[in-house]
Amino acid sequence: MELTEAMRTTAAVRTFTDADVPDDVLTRILDNARFAPSGGNRQPWRVVVVKDEALRLALRDHYAAGWREYMAHVVAGLVPFAPSNDGRWSEPAVDLEKARATPSPNEFGDHLNEVPVMLVLLAHLPSLAVTDNGLDRQSIVGGGSVYPFSHNLLLAARQEGLGGVMTTVICRQEPAVKHLLGVPIEFAVAGLVALGHPTHQVTRLRRRPVSEFATIDRFGGPEFGDLP
Numbered sequence: 001m002e003l004t005e006a007m008r009t010t011a012a013v014r015t016f017t018d019a020d021v022p023d024d025v026l027t028r029i030l031d032n033a034r035f036a037p038s039g040g041n042r043q044p045w046r047v048v049v050v051k052d053e054a055l056r057l058a059l060r061d062h063y064a065a066g067w068r069e070y071m072a073h074v075v076a077g078l079v080p081f082a083p084s085n086d087g088r089w090s091e092p093a094v095d096l097e098k099a100r101a102t103p104s105p106n107e108f109g110d111h112l113n114e115v116p117v118m119l120v121l122l123a124h125l126p127s128l129a130v131t132d133n134g135l136d137r138q139s140i141v142g143g144g145s146v147y148p149f150s151h152n153l154l155l156a157a158r159q160e161g162l163g164g165v166m167t168t169v170i171c172r173q174e175p176a177v178k179h180l181l182g183v184p185i186e187f188a189v190a191g192l193v194a195l196g197h198p199t200h201q202v203t204r205l206r207r208r209p210v211s212e213f214a215t216i217d218r219f220g221g222p223e224f225g226d227l228p
């Protein structure tokens, strides 16, 4: 597939057919995704390919707990787990314990155990050169050494005629997920990636135009990038 087309049409796919994804196809996807960039080329990602049904069911339940917390924010009109305007973390304005006990149906999450491919994405924390550490605001740089890899997974899957989605609500349950999968302390749970054969292919993504996010010379300066 042509690169520009792949970039412009690789949507989040959450519904899959029953078709299996053979291990050799998944191996090829991982083998292509591994060329992602990372700080210092330290390639901090690790992947657990989850095949065991009991583990999958447990992860589905952990996902559901994270989803409930997420949706409680949405219902309250909040951006879930967003830092405040000053960039700092403050305690969530919703009762997370209550949220976890309140069912929130989600077609994808409620059947997460059934996805053809389930990958738990981990990050080796001591490998991350987090250059915005200690800036007294939400740090953002570290994830940049892992998420290009996860997007490469989606692009590589697309090349194989597959689709998928990178998800993070399960990170809310990191201690339980690490315990379940035997993950050592020095790793973080960066996400869960689902892959499979899409039931349908979305081809038009809704994104803001360049002129809405690029400016010249200063923040808020003249818009850059008006296409003729």
Ligand SMILES: Cc1cc2nc3c(=O)[nH]c(=O)nc-3n(C[C@H](O)[C@H](O)[C@H](O)COP(=O)(O)O)c2cc1C
Pocket: 010, 011, 012, 013, 014, 108, 165, 166, 167, 168, 169, 170, 202, 205, 206
């Ligand atoms: C950092 C990150 C976290 C995400 N977490 C979730 C998630 O927990 N659950 C989910 O269903 N989708 C998740 N997504 C997928 C986004 O919802 C999706 O990329 C976005 O809505 C754009 O979808 P589209 O490409 O189909 O337009 C996540 C994506 C990113 C990049």
